[in-house]
Amino acid sequence: MSNTISALPGATYEGAVRVQEMGLCGMISLRGDHGDEKLISAIKDIMGTVMPGQREIVHQDERAAAWMSPDELLLLLPYADVRDALTRLETALAGTHFLAVNVSDARAVFRLHGGSAREVIAKLCPVDMSPGAFGPGQIRRTRMAQIPAAFWMPDEDSVHVVCFRSVAQYAFDLLKQSAHPQAGVGLYA
């Protein structure tokens, strides 16, 4: 059995914020009708969360369900639990029109932690990161420099960023540059 590793195992950077590649993260891309009772109860049973509303992310312990589009969710859970969750989803949703795919190894996840996490993102993404416009409980899919990315804020000082694994090094380099200690602009200070 080969050893599964994340895109940039152990990569960290200490700058204006701490940038850290989060290692193996479980992720399931789930497509289906968000209003379907079977889907809603499957999310409740397997993730322990309610169905997230438009552009929301709902956390429950180590799990979260995020709204990706009108017919797509991203389920976040411990890496080791993905196979079991997929089996349970397939059982619960049998007979309905849906798609559930393990995308854990197709993605890279970074954690930014520190007081200027909002600013580090604001320099890379065309998104209003002011506290009144974006905050914990929301997810935003957007462009981070030249690549697609999505992020959410587990708490006021942290941002989690997910992108395709193939561009993990590019994303890490971007985040490092944006978090350079001498590159602060104090936008939300």
Added chain:
Amino acid sequence: MMILTCPCCGVTGEETEFHQGGEAHLTRFGPGSSETEFHDYLFSKENPKGVHLERWRHAYGCGKWFIAARNTVTLEVYGTYAAQTTEPPQDIKDTLSAKVPGWSWREFA
């Protein structure tokens, strides 16, 4: 630079988060159509100076297609609406009539 609001996910984002997808409200002509119809479907596109109805995709966001009514000269965006329609909704037509009296685009006015 244009600011577009995606009707599928509600994000108001700037142009680079989206991708333009050509003329909206096309009628497809495929097998069984005449050569002229097929030619016009493929190549005879509206290219107006002014009001334009255009397909856009929220490429870096929710990934969905929608339609934008915008101005090719001023880059003003009059509104966006669902792709699942064969003509602009009444509120978009009303906005266009208020802002560009006498506007027309193909068979719409």
